[in-house]
Each structure stands twice: as structure tokens, then as C-alpha cells.
Amino acid sequence: MEMINLTIDNKPIVVKKGTTILDAASSIGIDIPTLCHMKLHDMNIENKPGGCRVCVVEVKGRRNLAPACCTEATEGMEINSHSLRAVNARRTVVELILSDHPADCLVCAKSGNCDLQDLAQHLGIREIHYQGSQSHYREDTSPAIIREMDKCILCRRCEMMCNEVQTVGVLSTINRGFHSVVSPAFEMNLDHSTCTYCGQCVAVCPTGALTEVDHTGAVIRALSDPTKTVVVQTAPAVRAALGEEFGMEPGTLVTGKMAAALRRLGFDYVFDTDFAADLTIMEEGTELLGRLNKYLAGDKQVKLPILTSCCPAWVKFFEHQFPELKDIPSTARSPQQMFGAIAKTYFADKMNIKRDDLVVVSIMPCVAKKYESGRDEFAVNGNPDVDYALTTRELAHLINLGNIDFKSLPNEEFDNPLGESTGAGVIFGTTGGVIEAAVRTAYEVQTGKALKRLDFEELRGMEGLRKATIDFDGTLIHIGIAHGLGNARKLLEEIKAGHSEFHAIEIMSCPGGCIGGGGQPYHHGDVEILKKRQRAIYAEDKNKVLRKSHENPYILKLYEEFLGEPLSEKAHHLLHTQYFDRS
Amino acid sequence: MTAYNTHILVCGGTGCKASESELIKLNFKNQLAELGLDDDVQVIHTGCFGFCEKGPIVKIQPDNTFYVTVRPEDTKEIIEEHLIKGRKVERLLYKNPKTQEQVTESKNMDFYKKQVRVALRNCGFINPENIEEYIGNDGYSALGKCLEEYSPEETIQVIKDSGLRGRGGGGFPTGLKWEITRKVQADQKYVVCNADEGDPGAFMDRSILEGDPHSVIEAMAICGYCIGASKGLVYIRAEYPLAIQRLKTALAQAREYGLLGENVLGSGFGFEIEIRYGAGAFVCGEETALIHSMEGKRGEPTFKPPFPSESGYMGKPTNVNNVETFANIPPIINKGAAWFSSIGTEKSKGTKVFALAGKINNVGLIEVPMGTTLREVIYDIGGGIKDGKKFKAVQTGGPSGGCLTTAFLDTPIDYDNLLAAGSMMGSGGMIVMDEDDCMVSIAKFYLEFTLDESCGKCTPCRIGNKRLHEILVKITEGKGTREDIDKLRMLSQVIKDTSLCGLGQTSPNPVLSTLDNFLHEYEAHVDSKKCPAGQCKALMQYVIDDEKCTGCTLCFRNCPVGAISGEKRSPHYIDQTLCIKCGVCFEKCKFDAIKIV
């Protein structure tokens, strides 16, 4: 490996050839501000258009300033990262961006979490010297995402996510010069496009240009309505990230504090989506085994691999892009929707609450869940199974609004019967988790033997595409895992071409799975945060007494009292769904 | 093949074609056929002669008579008088404006005297649609020579020794560029000809492709041989239909003659050329943007390195040169590096083609040795300023360049001198301005261009240029302050310093050079709210001179907004609060009574 000697701010440093000035500087603790640049290390995700020009530095002997994010270090380079010339240029560039940006920080959804705001603070900008006309675009509101393009700074992160990582291809920069902006084709609304609402554009947007639809107001109204019983469910990935919103170390598990906070906010019952995740495993696992056994018996009618179906963005993705494969995914609804359906039937009956008086709120790491809860097939006579889906970030806002000192809350338990879950339900929150949960149950049901080990390390990890073979007591089951829709596309192309090697495939739309969901606290490009959340999820699993879905006593009771058995007619009606050709 | 005694060369460049040179050619043909002379006299459409001011141009060979401003109805007279009776049609000869003498041959005209034609050597001399004529003028001999006698390395050495630098604007040494691309290992490489000429006021590339397309094809094949590429692409503006058509014809002929294809001249070297079309984006002149455009994408530049020589079209090593650069290659191979480097200055060898336009008598396309002074170009070749007005500035380098004043008239033109003077060579547009041109407005005009053509990718170019333009608008509207002038300077500096590509890095040049050379004009706009050139509408007033006004009421009747009042036969008056400065009164007044102040 060729090494390069250079100095940055008079500090000598040796780096590998190919290292950028930005990385070289950061390795010796020199922080060069950036805006458009974003790199998720180890995930092959990088946005480096070199467009914002905030990271310019002075390089001795060079005619103009060099963007640190894309300029590679060369032998003998002498860099001054904070010379007057560089700082002045940097400030001017940020002033220019601000001159074409609405100054509504006080009421902006991104305030306090905005990279541009931070940068303006960091550079001490108190006046914008170059004022002039600003760009104005129509605000676009969809079921999940709001686009307020007046706040777009053309960092192109969303475009990169939508096209390169997710291969959804809804966003592109259009027009040119001062009129350029990132937009769907023909400036159509997102809800007319093939957008999956995965929310990865929202997750990486440095400003308030892309945000989720805010449902906190509606939830507050429901909570203050004495005629309503309001129940809440919290998705697995939320507990591994919510603490970040209150200054806690990423990867801190806040399950108990979260339950306590929700109770203090006035929710009548605090339940857990993990319960529904266990239920999903019962249905999906049974479906998998049914299809698998028929397949192994030589039934040519049976289509394999079976694909997981808990991710709403993924469902919308294949409905748009691979409608011919819509028979392949499991028909099982997502945990969120299973929860809603059970809450508004089984639970409502049990508690003697009329469907219309029961409000189901979900806390999700996801923005697509907002869209999913609004799908027509998940409502009865116009009353949705899940009324409102809040993101992790929205819950944090609610907690702040409620004047709740989150950090000092005691740990509390979920309510029953829909609050009990196993470790299998918890790991739904990370890539590889759904299939691992399914394997734990499917193995024991299929072989009739108890698993010797529950940690399937071969299914875990952060690589975008993984595969593993699990020995089901002599029968080898080939499993594929993809996170990020671009990776999913590769597996789907294989299936389409008829040479997929897998029996079962898990797909999650967001890089990292739900821990990296579009509704999670902003990671600001720090991939370590995702890894810490992942570790937290596995730790929670490990701490559980029960770690296999089919051992959840409340699940067993649910089947006994209400559903009968997995894939029963009632289960089909309430817990399964169908897919539509949206091409 | 018929051996013609006489050739009639009719200019077929875009300019002359617009003045019905097609019809002139047709008339010649028909009338010659009627007289049974079509076996003796051949009528040819050539490329641009360069002297566009006096187009359409018709040249008779072998006596080299040069007829100017020929109309379609003149053909009969030329045939009867010149061809049959042997008498020159005097009224169609060029008249030296100084001496009023008629000049029959182009070599005796001031316009051509100081010119040395290397890149334009065949333009106006051969029929661009006939490969035989190109071959008859040493065409493809350079390619043959390379394939037979020189190794690729030797050929590159010749180009390096010649000192040829890129004619597209940057001035990067061509031989070195080829060498770098040659050294990169790859299964496939590409030669790209940048014919996306976009500088407003530059048309040399178009003229070369229209007048001598084979020279570019030959040079691209030589380049392919040198760098190890089997494929060439010409990226050409879709707005150049004639150049495209001639290039297509030339490509077909070259293939037919075995000068392109799998086995060029039986040497085993294979080379093929395809055409790609630009679609109206100036920024695509930047090589990374050009490559993205050829790949079917938005023409946005990307950061260099990697340079196209490492990773260009389709990620493969790609050598990009512009049309004029390529047109210089065959003569360098044929006549040698020493010959070429004997022309020009120490650091800028050879010649440069300029498109001379604006307020100058002899608008046209010229080629002069590097080191020629601006004075020689403007006064000797260009014939001085139109209508006897005073020279104010010359703009070189298009939107990336600057405006030079009389102080620079004796500066020898080369890459480095122009750069030092605050302008640049660019692709060779040269626009002359006179006393009527407001330099603030000129800067505003170029900024408007940049604003339209900025791709929008980087902040300084996207927003910075917008703000520069807004400040200039403010100044031309009489609302500017001294602080605005400072802002122009400071912002320009940051835009130069931080922009992603050459477009942004040079876009403030017209502002900075006019600030440097014409600060007083800015100050007049700002301090006394006056436009010295009388161009800025907001800063001028139409007033009626009481002495001269006869009260004819013509202005009163024509004013579209009723701003003029007055009794018949007594002086009229313009209400400045109503006046929209349309200038109708000024044009209509027969007594010169309306003045601009």
C-alpha cells in the first residue's frame, strides 16, 4: 500500500494513497465542515457530488480552493484548512445557500436537527450579505412524506438514496442553474409516483426539505378525547434509538422508560408491536413450512422462495416494480397491521370497547408505516386498524411536549395481553432478524426438536446482501437476506430469471433494517449509530427469558381463545392480505 | 473524370448560405448548362472563406478572382463577362475602403494579408463533400505516414515537439494529453472530438467541420492510433445541421476509401467514428460534462481527478480534443514539428483561429500566428471599427473571458498574455465593442449567459452568479451603491475560488475585467446615476430640445403612453414620470429635436 506524506495545518500526517483531504484531516482531529457529503462507512453508501463547496480548503500552490471531500491527498501537499481565504469562502458559500433559503427556522420541523442551521452557527453567520430572489416550489404532501423544496440545497443525498441505494428512481434533479431542484418526474406529487415511502430521503436530508407527515396533533386530540380508548404499540427498533433524542448514548435500550413515558402521555394501554411480531412468525412461519414441505414433496405448483412481507416500503416496491412476482411474498400482514387487526377485534371485544371508540396508535421507526396504515384493505367500513403511525422522532416530540424528563423515568412494563413478547419479536428490528425469528420457530415446528443454539450468527451482519444455509435436521434450507431496495432488486431479478437458489428471503427496505428506518433519530451520516442500535436489539433478545415466538404464552392464548390455529380462516381474514399490481 | 478548366467556388458556409449562396450555385449550374459550358466549368460549394462580412463570396479559379457580396441575379453577368469575355465584373470586386482601389485576389486584401492558415488551410479551397479534393491536398497522407513510418510513441513525440496546445480554451499541451491517455491500460479507449462549440460569438469549429471535415476525421484516426483507441466520437451541436450533414458525408466517404473501418489502409489498425449530438447546454463543453452527456445523462461536470484520460466515456480512458486542435494535427505530421513550432510565440506555438465579430468592419473568421497583436487583428485584418466610431474594448474568451481596453492593443496574443491581462484565449471568439457599448451591460449580458447555462450543481455558480447578476441589474437600473461594487469584487473572487468546474471558475471574469478596466463606468452608474454609453434605459431620459422642436406633433401622436404634450407649432414636452423610454419619439422625430440625456 502506497503511503502519502502531507501536512494539514502544519501537522505532518501519513495516509494511504487514495485518502481524501477530509478523511486525512479527520484522522488527526481536524474537523472540516461539510454539507452535501455523506458517507456511511462499510455500507457502500456515499454521497460525494462535490457540489456544496463548504469543505473547501487552501492547498499551497493550487490556483483555487480544493473541496476536501473529493480531493485526494498527494505527496508533499501542504493544506491550510482554516486559512482566512478558506474560511471566508466557506462563509460566503453558506451565506449564498442561506440567501436562497426560507428563514423560518423557528417553525421548521428540522430545527435543532438541521445540518445547515448547525453550519451557520458554527461559522458564526450573523448577516447574509448577498440577498436576492429565492426559489419557490409548490409544497407536496403525500401520505407519509412532505416535500418543501424551497428548503432544498441541492446536496443530492436524497437523489443518491432513491436511485443508487434504493433503485426506486422517483427523484432526479431537474432543470438547471438557479432553477434546478430535486423532484419526481414532471414535478408530480409523490403520491402519484412510484415512491415506496421508505423515507431514506428523509433520513439523509440535511435540511427541512424532506420531512415526515406529522401526526402528533391528531394523537394529542385522541388522547384528550374522554370517549376514546387509546392504545399504543411500539415497534422493536424504536427502543434502541429513542434515547438518542434525549442525549443518551446511541445503542442505549430504553424499553422500560419508553413504556413509562407513553403511560404518562395518557395512553390507556401501552402495548408492544413485538407481540405482533411473534404473531407474524406464527403465520408467516407456518406459511413458509407449508410451501416448503409441498415443494420438497415435489409439488411444482408451489413457488419458492417465500419472501417476508413486514416492510411496507418493500411491499410497495414490488407492487410497482415487480408485479409479476406478487404471488411470491408471504401473505402475512406486517406486525403493525396484525396488531391493529387484533386490537380492534380480539382486544376490543375483550374490553367491550366499540371499534369506533378504540384508537390504535403505533410508534414506528418508519415513515412508510404511515402510508401502510392508510391502505384501504386495512380498514373496516372506513375505520382503519391502525389510526395513527408516529415515527420515533414524533414520539420524542410528544414526550418533550408532555414535559416528561425522559432520562429519569423509571423502567415500566408493557400492558397485557398485547404487550408480552419473545426475543424473536425484538430482533425484527434489524436486518436478518425476521428470518432468524422465523428459523427459530420453523426449525422446531418442522423437526420437532429443540434448538441447541438460538443465536444464528450466520444470519446477522451489515452487508447489504447475505446468504446462509441452515440445516433443518438433514434438510438444508437456503436463506437470502437483503436490506436496501437496490439489494432486494438483485434478488428479485434472480427470481424473475428463474435461478434463485433460496427457499426463503428476508427483505427490509432501509439500510440496516428498521434500526436505520426513515423515522428514526437522524444519524447524520454516522454509521456507527446504526451498528450500536443493532447491538442493542440483539442484547434485548439475549436478555429475554423467552426467545421463540411459538413459546409466547399470550400468542398461544390468542390462538386458543380467538384465532384457532395459524392460517385458520379467521387468521386469514385478519392477519393476511393481498398485493396489487401498481405498475 | 472530366478535367475542368475553370472552377467556380461558391461559399457554402452557414453565413453565406443564409444569403442565398445555394441559389447562386444553382444559377451558375443551370446557366452554364444552358450555354453548354458545364463540361468546362465546375461549380463547387466550399466551406467558409472567412470574410463573412462580404458574403456571399464567389471565387473563380484559376485566376483567383474574388467576388464579394454576390447576389443570385449576378451569376449571369459573371458567366458572360468573366468566363466568356474574360472581363472581370468590377462592381463585384472588393474595394479597399482606405484607397478605394479594387482588389481582385484575396491574397492582396488586408483581411487576408496577415493571416496564416493552418487549421483553415482547406476552408474555402476545396469541396468539403468530395474526399478526392481533400486527398488531392495532402489529405490522409499524415495518417498514412503515421501508420507506415511512425510508432504511436514517435507520433506523440512529434505532437509534443510541435508545442501544440489545446485550442478549446484551456491550452493543455496536446501531445502530453495523448501520452497520458496512451499510458493508461484498458481494453477499450475512446477519442472524442468536442464540437459542442458554445461560446456566443465563436464559430470556428463549425466552419472547419463545414469546410474541411476530413481533416478532423484524419486527426481523430491518428489520435486513436497513438493512444490505442479503436473508437472515436464526435460530440456536435445539434444546432449545426450543415456541419453534421458534411461530417456524415465525409465519414461515409472515409469508410468507402478504407480510411476508417476495421483495417485502416491495410495497416491492421482499426478505427471507427460515431456522431453524438449535443442538445443545447454550454456546460457540455467541459469535458466531464460532455462525457456524461454522451452517456445519456444530464451534462453535469464531475470533480477531476479522475481525468477522462483515466476514466472517461463509459469509464474508459478517453482523450478529448476540440475541432481546431484536431485540424492542426495533419499539417504537423506532414510538415514536421519544427515547421509548426517556428510559428507563434515561445509558449504558444502555431496559429489560432478567431471569430471576429461585433462593431468591426470585417466580420469573419481569421487565422493568425500566435503573437499577433490585437491591434493588427482589429485594425489591419478587421478593418477597424464600424461607422468610424471609437474602439472601446475587445472581449475574448467568451463568457469565461474578459474585456480588454486600448491599453492591451499591442499585446501579442497568446494563452499566457491573455490570461495575464485578465481574459483568456477561450475558443477564440473576439467581439469588438465601441463607444456605444455600456460595459456594465456587457458584464450583465455575460452573466445572464452564465446564469442560463450554469448546470446548478455547485453553490457558488448556481446562487453566486445569480447574486452577481442581480447586483449588476441593480446598478444598470441606477439603484446601485458603492458597496455593491465592493460586493461584486468580493463575490466574484469567491466564485472563482470555489466553483466546481471551469464554467463557474471563470464566470466572474467579465465582471472582474470590466471592473478593472472600466471602473469609471460602474462609478458613473452608481454615483451620478448615468450610463456613459447611453445604453441603460433606466438611466437615460428622452428630452425635447425647445430650440429644435417645431411642434409638428408627430412624437405626440406616436407616443404609446401619452407622455408627450404640447400645443401645435410650439415646443413639446415629455413627462418623465409617464415615459417608458421606448424610443419611438426619438425615431420618429424629423427635426433631431429629441435628445437622450
Place this chain on the structure above:
Amino acid sequence: MPKIKLAEKTVELIREICAQFNNQETELINVLHQVQHKLGYLPAEVQEVIAKELNASVAKVYGVVTFYSFFTMLPQGQHPISICMGTACYVRGAEKVLTEFKRQLGIEVGQTSADGKFSLSCLRCVGACGLAPVVLVGEKVYGRVSPQQVSKIIAEYQDGCASAQSA
């Protein structure tokens, strides 16, 4: 956006053009040139077909169409009028000529007259600087145009004056 339904014939034509370029996404600009040449403009529905044929996202196609000034999503007039706004033309008064065209046709740059006859656009240097200011009507070049000549040029194309069209 109201959808217009493309005639099957038109869809077929677009498919053929895409096929000529081997349905390669990298040939997008060539395809757009060809299709615009045949249809006169590139409405949304046309771009959708192209995207599908080239296996590209519609957003990308739209991004490209809106980047290049040569491509248009609006039908052009029967006689597209383009005024050269190159520097040479500018200093020789192109702006005044443009103003006159706007005034006489009653349209702005980028618009088409109500009768569909004329559309108005600006060009960046056609390289006929010797004839500045230059106006193009269709492919015909008019040189040294003064504001006074504008009405004459427009008149050439009024009332289906056929002789002017072939010039």
C-alpha cells in the same frame, strides 16, 4: 397533470426509435433527439414510453429533458422563430429585434401564438456572426435583421405563403 393518450402508432414509432438504439439507456439523448424530430416535442406521456423502453426511470428522462434547452415539452408553432442571442448579435441589437417579435406576435419567449403558427425562442449563437443580428425561422436564416424588418418576416409566413416555406 391531465394525461393524453398516445396513439398506438405513436407508441410504436417511439419503440422503433428506441430499438434502433438497442434500447440502451446511454443512448437517451439520441433517442430524445429522434423522437422530438418526429413528433415536434416531448410531452410527459412520450417520456414515459421512452423511459420504459430504455429501462430508465421517468424521473431521469425528465431530468435530462429539462436540462437541455434543445428539448421542449410544449408543441412548437408551425414556424418556430429563434432569435440568436450570441454576443455578436447582442451588440448589434438582437434584443430590440426580440422585443419587436414579442410585441408583434403578442407572445413571450417559450410561447406559441394562439393560432399555433409561431413560437418564439432564443438561441445561443448559430455561428453566423457575420450576419448579426440573426433570426431563424424554421431552418431559414435571416441576417442583419432590424426591428423594422420584423413585420415583413412575419408576413412571409402568414396566410400559408408557401413560397417562403421552401426557401
